[in-house]
Amino acid sequence: MAGERQLHACADAATPQGPVRTCIGCRKRATKSELLRVVVGSADDGPAVVPDLRGTTPGRGAYLHRTVACYELAHRRRAFTRALRLDQGLATDAVRALLESLDT
Ligand SMILES: [Zn+2]
Numbered sequence: 001m002a003g004e005r006q007l008h009a010c011a012d013a014a015t016p017q018g019p020v021r022t023c024i025g026c027r028k029r030a031t032k033s034e035l036l037r038v039v040v041g042s043a044d045d046g047p048a049v050v051p052d053l054r055g056t057t058p059g060r061g062a063y064l065h066r067t068v069a070c071y072e073l074a075h076r077r078r079a080f081t082r083a084l085r086l087d088q089g090l091a092t093d094a095v096r097a098l099l100e101s102l103d104t
Pocket of ligand 1 (some may be wrong): 023024026027065070
């Protein structure tokens with residue numbers, strides 16, 4: 001790996017299908033409707049990264065494809081922590097559980 005490129009994706013980039021976001025797993029760009037938004041929320045045992053199914057929870061969100069493969073990629077490179085600007089890693093089990101249920 002030759003180091004990470006600083007990709008400053010334009011937040012206002014839009015296509016006829018709607019706004020485009022970058023998947024934190026595979027880093028491919030897709031329309032928001034194809035992606036799952038995740039936010040910092042709370043689980044039973046404290047703060048955690050949770051799916052934002054309606055995409056309306058205020059605050060910083062991150063986007064990834066609705067697949068376990070992209071979750072695994074994001075998880076392995078700690079992309080949740082970085083994308084959500086967390087000081088420490090948080091549990092992402094709720095996201096994984098949802099994607100496993102979708103990935104049939
Ligand atoms: Zn992806």
